[in-house]
Amino acid sequence: MSEIELQEVSHEFLTPDGPFPVLEKISLKVPEGAFTSVVGPSGCGKSTLTRLISGLIKPTQGSIKLGGREVTGPIPTVGMAFQNPVMLEWRSVVKNITLPLEIVAPKMPAKEQEDRARELLKLVSLEGYEENRPSELSGGMRQRVSLCRSLVHRPEVLILDEPFGALDAFTREELWQIMHSLRDEEQITCLLITHDLRESVFLSDEVIVLSDRPARNQYTTKIDLGSERTLDDLYTPQTTEQLAVLRHQIEVAQGRK
Amino acid sequence: MELSNNLVRKVVIPLIAIAIFLVVWEWIVWINGWPNYKMASPSDLGPAFWKYRVLFLEYGWDTFWRTVAGLGLSVLVGTMLGMIMGFSRVIREGLYPLLVGFNAIPKATVVPVIALILVGLDDLNTILIAFLISFFPIAVSVSIGLSTLEPEYRDILRSLGATRLTIFWKIALPKTLPEFFGALKVAVTLAFIGTNLMEIVEPHGKGLGHLFDSGKINADYPLMFAVLIALAFLGIVLFYIVVFLERIFAGWAERD
Numbered sequence: 340m341s342e343i344e345l346q347e348v349s350h351e352f353l354t355p356d357g358p359f360p361v362l363e364k365i366s367l368k369v370p371e372g373a374f375t376s377v378v379g380p381s382g383c384g385k386s387t388l389t390r391l392i393s394g395l396i397k398p399t400q401g402s403i404k405l406g407g408r409e410v411t412g413p414i415p416t417v418g419m420a421f422q423n424p425v426m427l428e429w430r431s432v433v434k435n436i437t438l439p440l441e442i443v444a445p446k447m448p449a450k451e452q453e454d455r456a457r458e459l460l461k462l463v464s465l466e467g468y469e470e471n472r473p474s475e476l477s478g479g480m481r482q483r484v485s486l487c488r489s490l491v492h493r494p495e496v497l498i499l500d501e502p503f504g505a506l507d508a509f510t511r512e513e514l515w516q517i518m519h520s521l522r523d524e525e526q527i528t529c530l531l532i533t534h535d536l537r538e539s540v541f542l543s544d545e546v547i548v549l550s551d552r553p554a555r556n557q558y559t560t561k562i563d564l565g566s567e568r569t570l571d572d573l574y575t576p577q578t579t580e581q582l583a584v585l586r587h588q589i590e591v592a593q594g595r596k
Numbered sequence: 597m598e599l600s601n602n603l604v605r606k607v608v609i610p611l612i613a614i615a616i617f618l619v620v621w622e623w624i625v626w627i628n629g630w631p632n633y634k635m636a637s638p639s640d641l642g643p644a645f646w647k648y649r650v651l652f653l654e655y656g657w658d659t660f661w662r663t664v665a666g667l668g669l670s671v672l673v674g675t676m677l678g679m680i681m682g683f684s685r686v687i688r689e690g691l692y693p694l695l696v697g698f699n700a701i702p703k704a705t706v707v708p709v710i711a712l713i714l715v716g717l718d719d720l721n722t723i724l725i726a727f728l729i730s731f732f733p734i735a736v737s738v739s740i741g742l743s744t745l746e747p748e749y750r751d752i753l754r755s756l757g758a759t760r761l762t763i764f765w766k767i768a769l770p771k772t773l774p775e776f777f778g779a780l781k782v783a784v785t786l787a788f789i790g791t792n793l794m795e796i797v798e799p800h801g802k803g804l805g806h807l808f809d810s811g812k813i814n815a816d817y818p819l820m821f822a823v824l825i826a827l828a829f830l831g832i833v834l835f836y837i838v839v840f841l842e843r844i845f846a847g848w849a850e851r852d
């Protein structure tokens with residue numbers, strides 16, 4: 340576990356038509372072991388933010404620190420999962436999950452790597468699918484495998500970019516619960532990008548709303564639902580109120596209000 | 597029941613179809629009373645094969661190994677070109693028109709040119725034509741396979757600090773194999789055509805194409821037809837070698 344800290348991070352893409360500003364002075368802090376969600380209009384720069392934190396690209400300005408250390412390039416202590424749970428179709432489920440270990444811990448015996456993968460599969464209730472091919476799995480199952488893959492090398496920081504975005508409502512809620520149990524078992528600091536406000540409230544300790552592009556910090560709110568959460572908590576007067584506020588903020592961000 | 601049904605469909609019916617074809621062919625030649633210098637009948641083929649059995653083996657081998665060598669060269673150069681074009685958009689856009697233009701030249705016109713430039717080196721000539729005619733689909737398929745790799749694949753590995761080589765080796769290469777083998781099936785047929793083209797257009801005393809040519813000069817129709825059948829057989833063998841390799845290396849991509 341280590342904290343994520345961004346200070347006044349700005350980013351511009353260089354395009355043939357000149358600089359294209361995407362992020363403007365974004366500051367945020369996810370304490371060790373905490374779960375923060377980021378919501379914002381589509382195209383505002385959320386994925387860019389995740390790519391900056393994981394060191395895939397460098398910010399034009401500002402500083403990004405993981406566990407107090409400046410991010411200067413890709414670091415193996417980060418795990419990532421995306422909306423598109425790409426799998427290596429020629430490998431079994433277990434062998435898909437061990438992929439990061441082959442990069443990060445190539446000396447680790449294959450048996451140990453696979454045991455770790457099996458342990459995670461159990462956590463996401465996919466026992467029995469170890470030797471299946473990815474093409475035999477449903478969308479929700481693939482996303483669960485993708486989560487296992489992002490966690491297999493025991494990252495300190497987990498970055499999720501709309502991982503449940505393409506799933507149907509019921510599967511999504513199922514995965515929220517799984518996310519909670521993963522948090523209980525694995526020591527991770529988590530940053531989730533989502534466009535589902537109920538998801539952000541159900542999963543996180545803090546929700547950050549970004550403005551339209553170039554994204555700026557627009558609104559931040561703490562979620563006080565405790566650590567034992569059920570879906571019913573989403574329908575209490577207090578959360579209903581909070582969801583209404585968040586919805587309003589999104590509309591402001593989109594420039595509709 | 598299942599099994600025997602399958603057997604009937606896949607073996608018995610095709611065999612019957614072949615038998616009917618041969619009978620009709622034999623019958624047409626017989627009813628017209630065509631002599632051997634006009635048209636061969638199936639019953640002439642056996643004796644033709646037997647009479648020239650040593651030449652068939654020797655020339656068949658010439659055609660086989662030169663096709664395989666040409667195809668091997670295609671795989672090497674085609675994959676390399678495909679990799680370069682797959683990874684760099686600038687190079688892809690720069691090379692594409694050139695490749696398409698080159699591919700559009702009928703190779704029969706290239707045969708005499710190559711034969712003239714590399715006069716006397718008939719093995720090299722033949723391999724070169726087999727290569728020139730067959731590398732294009734491989735280059736295109738590899739470049740398309742690589743350039744359409746979803747960015748998430750790259751990001752997952754790159755965020756862990758993997759090198760480009762590792763990404764290529766673990767993901768890009770295996771992911772491209774189905775397209776590669778699809779192209780290889782086309783390429784093997786093309787390479788085979790290339791080899792025969794050189795053997796027939798610029799006869800140099802080697803290969804089944806040469807045997808065909810001598811059959812033509814002597815109006816020996818049984819020999820010519822026997823060569824055609826030997827070529828078909830060799831073509832099928834080459835094709836199924838590729839299919840077999842595909843099963844081993846890219847069998848995962850098969851959908852039931």
Ligand SMILES: Nc1ncnc2c1ncn2[C@@H]1O[C@H](COP(=O)(O)OP(=O)(O)O)[C@@H](O)[C@H]1O
Pocket residue numbers: 352353354359361380381382383384385386387388552
């Ligand atoms: N490599 C890039 N070069 C130029 N523009 C980019 C690049 N990546 C993203 N963009 C642009 O930056 C903006 C934000 O993209 P993104 O971070 O993916 O948004 P979000 O994830 O919030 O939908 C978009 O307008 C997108 O077109």
Ligand SMILES: [Mg+2]
Pocket residue numbers: 385386387500
């Ligand atoms: Mg995005």
